[in-house]
Amino acid sequence: MSRQYGCIAFTDDVRGVQDDYGSSGFYDRMRRRVDGAEESDPLGPNEASFLTERDGFYLSTVSQTGWPYVQFRGGPPGFLHVTDEHTIAWADFSGNLQHVSTGNLVGDQRVAIIAVDYPRRRRLKLFGMARVVRIQDDPQLVSSLAVPDYNAVVEAAIVVNVTAFDWNCPQHIPQRFTLAEIEARIAPLRARIEELEALLGAA
Structure with a gap:
């Protein structure tokens, strides 16, 4: 988490809910107030x-x-x-x-x-x-x-x-995997299948 993230995301309303769930203490150290400065x-x-x-x-x-x-x-x-x-x-x-x-x-x-x-x-x-x-x-x-x-x-x-x-x-x-990612993963398997089919055809 970057330094400014807590300053933007952890509003008073959010912090109130964090209090309810017991997580405000953990996130307090990540919440920053920079005196209104935009950084x-x-x-x-x-x-x-x-x-x-x-x-x-x-x-x-x-x-x-x-x-x-x-x-x-x-x-x-x-x-x-x-x-x-x-x-x-x-x-x-x-x-x-x-x-x-x-x-x-x-x-x-x-x-x-x-x-x-x-x-x-x-x-x-x-x-x-x-x-x-x-x-x-x-x-x-x-x-x-x-x-x-x-x-x-x-x-x-x-x-x-x-x-x-x-x-x-x-x-x-x-x-989840895209079609390109799946193709990259199964390409060696297809190559091996073709190799084995070639061997069987030559036998």
């Missing part, structure tokens, strides 16, 4: 490599009505970039034209992100401030985030200044 916790090598290996994550924004909006963002592994220790960014691909997430960012830049590695049962949560960068405003940035040979229209770039993060325990994370 950001740097991403380390573990966080950076984890994020850039993902093929998707869950993005939450805040609407004008106060309701949270959660959307899945996906792409080939590597489409999520860690540009420095405080910043992540990705190309915003064209979708169903609702533009709820990007529209919410007009009025409130706060976002929460959850990235999950299902095979290894690892989960990283982030808080940050996001902005939309359109192609006409910074074509070089947007093009640098595009994924070569990926069949998707890039509408803009989303740049997030990460404020805080926390690694979750693996408890209750199901193990």
Whole structure:
């Protein structure tokens, strides 16, 4: 858990519930008050490599009505970039034209992100401030985030200044595998089957 995470997540309401369940003492040492100063916790090598290996994550924004909006963002592994220790960014691909997430960012830049590695049962949560960068405003940035040979229209770039993060325990994370991950695991078995079939055919 990064230093600022408790300052954002452990509000007085949350702490009251922690009191009820007897966990406030454990989390008090992680809860920080920085006299109203806005600080950001740097991403380390573990966080950076984890994020850039993902093929998707869950993005939450805040609407004008106060309701949270959660959307899945996906792409080939590597489409999520860690540009420095405080910043992540990705190309915003064209979708169903609702533009709820990007529209919410007009009025409130706060976002929460959850990235999950299902095979290894690892989960990283982030808080940050996001902005939309359109192609006409910074074509070089947007093009640098595009994924070569990926069949998707890039509408803009989303740049997030990460404020805080926390690694979750693996408890209750199901193990799931993508088709590519399964294919990689069974490829040696298929090769061995072909080898044995060739031997039987030659016998």
